[in-house]
Amino acid sequence: MTKTYKEIQGDGGSDVAGQIAGLQGRLRDRMAAVKCKIAVMSGKGGVGKSTVTANLAAALAARGAAVGVLDADVYGPSLAQMFGLRGRQLTYDSQGVQPPVTASGIKVMSMDFFLADGKTPVVWDGPQQEAFAWKGMLEMHTLREFLTDTDWGELDYLLIDLPPGTSQFATLTDLLGKPDGTVVISIPTAVSRLVVQRSISMITEVLKLPVLGVVENMSAYYCGGCDSERPLFNGPEITDYGGTPVLGRIPFDPRMAEASDAGTPFVESHALEPPAAAFLTLATELKTRVSPAPA
């Protein structure tokens, strides 16, 4: 009779369990200096997750918070552009990689900083045949290293901008455990509300994690010329997604897209405009629900 798997102690010399515990410990140590970790996600693509993340970060920073932003969209990074940080040289020291910092003090880490230019896609070295077997591991490690190896320092808020869908959110919570807040972005159309509701159910019912609330982006059309709001989409105003409250509404303003393209969050470049006020209100709402102040 041979020994069974469970009867054999250790793993023959690699101490894999120890190595993994070491990686997890380093992640925990780094995150200990971050008071509130906020995931920004949506089942739906293109609804403004990154735009809301950038402007919410700017609004929180304007209110005096120490803010970091992690672009967790590994294959489609956009935050380096939105913060005007593309092409920044990274340096690393014994503390890890120093994240580029905006003029307003927001620390940003993104895959964009590791890519040669605006045309370079993210391609992993390795046999491309049956690559599905290992790609997910690399996505996880990238997220883990962005969290662990970036020298975030002491932060009140770390906003994590996720790609569309729920898969990267699940990876994030595998690594971090329960975020201090999860904000879901939607737009007021039946299609978006349907897809977003499903992603909320995924989080609350399958992953058994709480969702702070929904931000409805493009809730109206804001005309800067005549300072008025007009309807944009036909969805009736709702106050919750199956019990998950709507935390804030952000109007569509073409200047917001222009600001992102130009590399300055709208909240900073158009601080006195009503759509900027909507982000400041959202920041206040977030701060009352998830406060970095000790309880």
Place this chain on the structure above:
Amino acid sequence: MKFVCIECDEPMTFAGAGELNEGSLPVSFRCPACEWGFTMLTNPQETQMVRSLGVKIGGATVPPAPMEMMRTFLSGTAPHPPVSSETTTGEGAGKCPFAAVVKEAAEKP
């Protein structure tokens, strides 16, 4: 995955990894009791799978460099690869990570 010597019923211990050759990694194990040993040759997919686990064959002697896994696997070069302001480098990073039982360890609660 663990290996047991048929003769002695002893768990085999890691005895060294060779050079990566056309995607194949030789990994040797020996029985501590009778010295019998063998070398396992992975196929390229297995090698990649094992590399992507992020652990090092035979154990980690130094902590990984910042962003080591991501930078090791990312194809092409950054315009400005991270500049070290200190003497430590990520040299040899992720070259031969391997351990067969990682899955079990990773799945531990």
